[in-house]
Amino acid sequence: MYLHLQSVFIIFVVGSVWSHKNVSELKFPPWFKFGAATAAYQIEGGWNISDKSPSIWDVFTHESPGMISDGGAGDEACDSYRLWREDVKIVADLGLDFYRFSISWPRLLPSGFPDRISSAGRRYYSELIDGLLAAGVEPVVTVYHWDLPQSLQDLGGWTNPLISDWFADYARVVFSLYADRVKTWITINEPVIYCDASYTMGVAPKVQSPEIGLYLCKKHALIAHAKAWRIYDKEFKPKYHGKVSLSNLIMWFEPDDDGEEEVAELARQYGGGMYSHPIYSKEGGWPPAIEQLIAKRSLEQGYPRSRLPAFTEHEIQLTRGTYDFYGLNYYTARLTRRARSGERIGIWPFSGISELNITFTTRPEWKKAPPFWFYIYPEGLRHLMTWLRDQYGDMEFFITETGVSDYDGRLHDVDRVEYYQKHLEQVLLSIHEDHVNVTGFTAWTLMDDFEWIDGYRSKFGLYAVDFSDQQRRRTPRTSAVYYRNVVHTGSITPPKYSPYSDNGVTNKIFSCTNLYSLIITVYYVLDFQNC
Structure with a gap:
């Protein structure tokens, strides 16, 4: 293979030349x-193909398009179906x-019940699984x-105890x-999104019940x-x-300069403990501090009992210990102090x-990313895994999501490279310095999608997706x-390559697979025009 060097130099790297010298020398274990991850409604499209029935998001986006920032829906999405x-x-x-993907409940079971399995839905996921294994x-x-x-949802959805x-x-x-071919399950x-966010913000299924429905959903989700x-x-x-577990989205909380550790810990117990303590703790049930606080607040508000439904002894035994690893989704963090x-x-x-x-506040140095809730604090990922281990003991941690968005969709996305580099750095430190048993890392997302x-x-x-293109071209x-490069080398030190331009240099890098594998440890500036 012939390469024309537009800038004729190759710099061989001896050691690290980037800022975090010690960390850059670390590598991920073999x-x-x-x-990378996706989700069915966000990429599949084909919302009414074959015998698929409507989901809560089909109904929500069609009936309330004004609640979506661009009025969009997942009707076609990335057309992954x-x-x-x-x-x-x-x-x-x-x-x-x-590759982490999800199965659409209404695509596989159109009635929601197992009285009839869709042959089209069954075939779609079977072919996808077989295609991945073949690759x-x-x-x-x-x-x-x-x-x-x-x-x-018409029968009460996640607030109905029968949902479990x-x-x-x-x-x-x-x-x-699919269990004969799939070995890792979420x-x-x-x-926290379909309970806390849904029932407080009124997004799909468009039911607002922040005092009652929110807590019913939490309990029923855990039992399910x-x-x-x-x-x-x-x-x-x-x-x-x-192996089977669930994936929890957890925000890291720490005290601000005027805050107290006790307040931050209360926030952690609510934000992380409510979906963890019933499963991962030795005693089971809700985090005691949260259970007591909500019971007290409920009585003060005039309720005859706590708005947080208690676990029975049978439910505690049923739920406790139902994990093979900890599935963790992490994106952002906040500072805490008592409200004035x-x-x-x-x-x-x-x-x-x-x-x-x-x-809740943030530090001025935390970079802001879209959407509105996103502030970048990579160290929070490491702190969170250590906190979870200290709370619930040594276990396998599997990072099932993290990533960052932008609104301009640029191809030369240096901010996203920096985000992954810095978060992977924290994972390396967790493994090598904190001795946390982290076994996997999942980028959200494989490609642009419908982001709720x-x-x-x-x-x-x-990958960028051209949603104006009928073929949904992925770039x-x-x-x-x-x-x-990280996947192939186990190193987070980025190789240097020609800046992305519209002449398709990134595609050329991918087309030069064998040569690229040989020179990934070399900083280079190359013209891949003749590759």
Whole structure:
């Protein structure tokens, strides 16, 4: 292969030449796995293809387009229902160890119940799984990612205690169909979003109930996860030896300069403990400090009992210990202190934190990213894993999401490269200095998608998607090249390559696979015109 060197020099690297010298010398262990994630409603499209029934997001976006920043919907999205082979190709191009995707409940079970399994839905996910395995990529499957069948929402959705049985029945179908090929499962993704955010903001399913519905949803989500985990553990694990857990989105909290550690810890117990303590603690049930506080507030408000439904002893035993690893989604952090008179309290998506009378702020040096809630604090990821380990003991941590968005969709996305580099640095420090058992890292997201109430405005993708193109052309960004290098080398030190331009240099880098693999440890400025 012939390369024309526009700038004829190659600088061989001896040691590290970037700022964090010691960390740059660290590498990920050979067993560490890298992947990327998507979710069904956000990429599949095909919202009414075959016998798929409407989800809560189909209904919400069609009936309330004004609540989406750009008025968009996931009707077509990335058209991955039709273009799944393109998704497998770009996953393989990145060299990923795994690809995390979700199954659409209303696509697989149109009625929401297992009385009828869609043959089209069954085939779609089976072909996707087989395609990934053929490409040497492990499928990591999320059973539920915020796309409840509308038919079940009409029966009360996550506020109906029977939802835990409905979900368990659905999960059993999914396991029955795919457990022979899928070894890593996420039962539920981010219950804090579809409980806390949904029932306080009134987004899908457009039910506002911050004092009652929010807490019913929390409890039922945890019990639903537990029932699904126990089904797998009893019926499928002995044969297939897979792992199952849920993914929790947790924000890191620490005291501001005038704050108290006690206040920050209360916020952590609410934001992280409520979806962790019932599963990962030795005693089970709600975090005691939170349970006592909400009971006290409920009585003060005139309720005859706590608005937070208690776990029965049977439910404590059912839920406790239902994990094989800790699935962690991390994006942002806040500073805490006791609220003063008239100050704003509560914070998205943990709006229930208004119960705690805490004010939340950020540091001036934390970079702001879109959307409105996003401030970048990489160290929070390391602090959070240490806190979880200290709270619940040594266990396997699997980072199931992190990433950053922008609104301009530029291809030379240096801010995203920096975000991943700095967060991966914190993971390395967690492994090598804190001795936390972190086994995997998942980039959110593989490609631009429908980002819920932010529509198509937020661009999180390693690959840009042209939503004006009928073929939804996927184009690798600079961050994709960087992440590919991390996957192949286990090092977070970025190679230097020609700045992205519209002449397609990133595509040329990907087309030079063999040569690129040879020179990834070399800083270079190359013209790939003749590659």
